[in-house]
Amino acid sequence: MFDGLKRKLSEAVKIFAKKEEKEIEKEIEAREEKADVVGPKAAGEIEESAAPKQQQPAQQAKQEEEIPSAPELQPVESKREVREEKKGEEKGNKELLKLSLKTKIKGVFTSNVALGDREIDDFLENLKLSLLQSDVSFEATEAFLEDLRGNLKSTKLDSRNIQGNLIDAVRKSLFDILAKSGRGVDIKQFVKERVAAGDIPVKILFLGPNGTGKTTTIAKIAHTFKSEGISSVMSASDTFRAAAIEQTEHHAAKVGVPVIKSKYGADPASIAFDAIAYAKSHSIQAVLIDSAGRQETNKNLIKEMEKMVRVAQPNITIFVGESTTGNQLSEQVREFAKFMRIDGIILTKLDVDAKGGNAISIAYTTGIPLLYLGTGESYDALVRYTPDFIVDSILPNN
Ligand SMILES: Nc1nc2c(ncn2[C@@H]2O[C@H](COP(=O)(O)OP(=O)(O)O)[C@@H](O)[C@H]2O)c(=O)[nH]1
Ligand SMILES: [Mg+2]
Structure with missing residues (x-):
């Protein structure tokens, strides 16, 4: 991811x-060279106070402290000759001096x-x-x-x-x-508030292109709802794609929620209508409405979706898209948003997306908030979107 x-x-x-x-290293070296020029002055002082070869470590440390700090050091050309003469006898001393100056210069130079x-x-x-x-x-x-x-x-x-x-x-x-990019609706919180207000069922419609993970995501949501004590029913409103109804039934059975279905070719809106009626008569709190995948360019399927929105009147409409779609994704979302209100985006398959940039930009680019991220095929592979999750995944705070 x-x-x-x-x-x-x-x-x-x-x-x-x-x-x-x-x-910075280069700059330090340049300053060091300048500092070398005044070295003899300091070395001379050291020589006066103690012979270098007899120095004890404690004395050396003391002398280092006495060496003037970098900003006070002024290059003095004439002293260079003196140093040349004394070169041999001062060798040990000079090494010590150079080190200490370097440290001091670094200290002065490096903070900001x-x-x-x-x-x-x-x-x-x-x-x-x-x-x-x-x-x-x-x-x-x-x-x-x-x-x-x-x-x-x-x-x-x-x-x-x-x-x-x-x-x-x-x-x-x-x-x-x-x-x-703003924060989207917290679906679980939304349902809980409606339940508390006695305003159920909450209807959530999932739409988007083919194969993006709508049905799988519905199963994941049903699973999370269940673990939070929210009851739900699935509406198998993809009557178009082969095996779509069986797939929904399979997920519903595994998660342990009821499913309302019809036969292939049936009107998806009427199945949603039945699922809502079922929820009402069984006091079920949420209806999760699936839909057939469609391209935003397919006018008939878009019309069918508009009908679904009219009939089911979803409280929340979610676009399910694949993060691997690349830059085309924002175009897809925008095209769907021309025909119906979209409240949030769920981005699936982040686990198999080597890039992941859509998670950063899709909400910013479309103005529609990101709600969840699909991070695998299992029912608990659904992460609520937060900026922290994204930033910590990209730039871990070790
Ligand atoms: N790796 C991975 N696979 C996913 C994820 N979500 C869905 N899938 C897989 O994507 C495929 C299509 O999913 P499906 O729910 O049928 O898509 P739909 O056509 O939009 O309903 C299935 O094989 C899913 O298991 C996800 O977050 N990660
Ligand atoms: Mg499906």
């Missing part, structure tokens, strides 16, 4: 962080690093590619990068933890973009 995105994003961050760290515009551009360009190649939509990618640009501009990176800081910034922008 999210493997492609996970790998690509962390690679982009790593490569950029390495580059930055190299730059601000990225320049060009560096940010480079980083964002790499991320852009990673996101687009992982099925994140163009719109969402652009919005994410703009958000991240703002984040990076206003953040100073700790040079000892560039990679960690960059990941934090990417995480924050991912959250920002997911927050912009």
Whole structure:
């Protein structure tokens, strides 16, 4: 799940962080060279106070502390000659000096690093590619990068933890973009509230293209409902696809909920009508209405769906789509949404999707919230969508 995105994003961050760290290292070396120039002054002082070869570790440490810190060091050209003369006798001392200066310079130099515009551009360009190649939509990618640009501009990176800081910034922008998509209805909560108000049954219609996992998802929802004490009935309203009725019956029996069915070719809306009547007479709290898969371009099937909406008057209409569909998915959703109100999206087959970008962008791109993610074929492989689930899956917080 999210493997492609996970790998690509962390690679982009790593490569950029390495580059930055190299730059910083170079800068430190440049300063070190400057510092070397004033080395003799400090070395001279050390020589006056104690002979280097006789020094004890404790004394050495004390001397290191006495060495002036980097900003106070001024290059003094004339001292270089003095150092050349004393080179031999000061050898041990010089090594010690160099180390301590390096540490001090590092300490002074390293705390905060601000990225320049060009560096940010480079980083964002790499991320852009990673996101687009992982099925994140163009719109969402652009919005994410703009958000991240703002984040990076206003953040100073700790040079000892560039990679960690960059990941934090990417995480924050991912959250920002997911927050912009809004939260959808909590189906279980919705049903519970209706039950409490005595307003049942709640009718939920599932639609979408062929083979995306509508029937399987209905079984998963029935299963979750059951575990929360919500009763439901399935309406086998796919009378079109071979074996669809048997498949629904099979799931219903396994989950342990009733199913209302008719024969192949029967009017799907009238089966939904019967299922609602059954729920009313048996005080069943939710009706889960299946439908035949259809392409958004098939006008007859879309008409049939409009009739179903008119007859069943669903409280919640859910589009079930495959995350593996790629960028075409948002087009599918938009086309369906032209004909009927869609309250939420369930994205299936995330477990077999090497990319996973749709989970980030589908809600942002279509303006329709993501409700659940299908993560396998078993009945409990259904995860309620939360931004945390997505962000933690893509950028684990070790
Ligand atoms: N790996 C995986 N397979 C799924 C998931 N959801 C559904 N499927 C499988 O997708 C296939 C089609 O599912 P089905 O419910 O018949 O799709 P429908 O035509 O939309 O009703 C079946 O083999 C399901 O087991 C999922 O989240 N992950
Ligand atoms: Mg089906």
